[in-house]
Amino acid sequence: MLVAKIMRILRNKTILTVILLAGVTYCLVSVWARMDSMGTANERESTLTGVRVNDFRWGPDLSNDTGRGTVMSCRNSVQGKVLLADDQGYVCHRVDRLGTGCCNTGVDTTRRYACDTCNVHGCCAIYEYCVSCCLHPDKKALLKKVLGQISENSPLYASVSDHFELCLVKCRTSSQSVQHETLYRDPRAKHCYGEGPPPVDNVEG
Structure with missing residues (x-):
């Protein structure tokens, strides 16, 4: 019964759209966070070396x-x-x-x-x-x-x-x-x- 209910929910286009958008948003946030952390690391290294020309x-x-x-x-x-x-x-x-x-x-x-x-x-x-x-x-x-x-x-x-x-x-x-x-x-x-x-x-x- 539970499986049948889940299948009916997944056939709903609105719910599928919401799930898809949530997944895309999660991926974008993860990529942005990774790039931001790399930028912070580079900034820290630049500050440590004193080579901020x-x-x-x-x-x-x-x-x-x-x-x-x-x-x-x-x-x-x-x-x-x-x-x-x-x-x-x-x-x-x-x-x-x-x-x-x-x-x-x-x-x-x-x-x-x-x-x-x-x-x-x-x-x-x-x-x-x-x-x-x-x-x-x-x-x-x-x-x-x-x-x-x-x-x-x-x-x-x-x-x-x-x-x-x-x-x-x-x-x-x-x-x-x-x-x-x-x-x-x-x-x-x-x-x-x-x-x-x-x-x-x-x-x-």
Whole structure:
């Protein structure tokens, strides 16, 4: 009897239509949920790696750059005892830092995009010169490659959102700067903004 009742219900076109629409709706919702979860996962991975290039803020283009302009304050590299580099690409003596955090450009020793102590591999002996050199607009193409190589297992880069922050992190010595866990690959140029680690320098002194 029960089977006969079910068969009579299934012959009803209205009920069949409702069942069919419910099935189609279920399938669409399932597909949408799966795509949404994949998008969320991709977003999470992108955030972890810090490689959200579309949101990444680059330094000024030199072709439109006339100097300090209307900059009211600067972030700077902070840590140096003698030198510091600010987020406009200037490097100066620590005593020439203004109250705004910027280097005093009215001092002869303050220089912009200075690559002193840096070699052709993008490795420098002094951290502040590494940061200043790294901020040069002509390093943008190289740094885009660096961003593309950052692994999701590199939490150090997770909060990097602009050119200056990337240079600060990239120029710090890291595991790439050493060999055998204790020796610098090149003790004379251990701060690097380039793609790979510094080449090994076996010359002592």
